[in-house]
């Protein structure tokens with residue numbers, strides 16, 4: 001078995017002059033959940049469609065479980081479950097008939113087919129909806145049906161494009177739970193979303209893409225712990241007595257800046273990412289007579305981390321991963337339809 005469930009190397013997809021995917025490389029290990037994050041038009045759907053063998057790259061390599069998606073699309077389709085952001089449906093077909101239809105298309109027959117459809121309906125909680133018309137479901141129910149369809153052939157890898165879009169908070173929690181259960185069963189899940197806080201909770205790693213390039217691949221904790229756009233760490237401080245004392249103290253100190261007053265104290269930025277410096281500053285505050293009863297580092301939320309990262313790229317402080325531009329398209333990019 002290949003080391004990675006998904007491997008993309010120097011992948012490009014141009015639409016005329018538009019560089020929708022502009023030389024990206026990443027790998028996702030088996031059994032992990034990877035969130036794909038980026039602004040509208042960043043190239044997420046295009047990348048996912050290539051991995052789902054629904055589009056051709058202009059150049060570069062895309063593999064699922066070591067199998068090249070361009071050379072062996074049928075094999076890849078057996079391995080992946082694809083959940084697109086827009087989901088076609090049929091009139092006058094119930095939920096049960098819909099899943100049964102797709103189970104037939106996946107090659108199941110007889111008792112095995114009925115069992116498989118039943119298992120998927122149980123997992124996605126669709127049994128109470130078995131006789132409802134599939135085009136008359138709520139958004140949350142529709143997403144569960146789409147997930148059910150993509151699970152029928154028990155794929156190793158799930159590629160989900162914005163599955164949480166338009167869902168209410170309860171439906172999002174349910175979807176998150178289902179994704180976690182699938183990950184615990186050992187499936188690899190590649191999921192795009194605009195709701196970063198939710199991705200952070202359910203993903204083992206996050207892949208940030210901007211203008212067709214990867215700008216970050218790491219776990220959400222390291223992003224939350226990282227420095228802010230000004231290159232500092234934020235601390236919340238609370239004192240006994242007059243909170244003004246903190247801002248007065250900060251004004252005359254190096255490496256520390258008072259940011260805002262809070263009820264019992266304030267928020268400060270300490271330059272750099274050095275815990276020793278923070279403990280020195282705390283020590284000096286106490287020595288100078290401030291009665292601190294709370295001093296803790298604030299985690300950034302993922303939205304802030306992402307915006308900071310884009311700001312750094314705009315200012316040229318962080319380079320996007322550079323890869324050589326393609327000389328010749330290796331495939332004629334005439335996309336098959338999904």
Ligand SMILES: Nc1ncnc2c1ncn2[C@@H]1O[C@H](COP(=O)(O)OP(=O)(O)OP(=O)(O)O)[C@@H](O)[C@H]1O
Nearest residue numbers: 015018019020038039040041042043044045046047
């Ligand atoms: N078939 C196509 N023909 C021409 N341009 C396309 C085509 N598909 C996508 N694009 C363009 O490629 C760029 C990347 O689109 P893509 O759908 O991959 O972005 P995305 O990150 O998924 O965005 P969103 O979050 O809005 O879904 C966009 O500028 C889009 O307009």
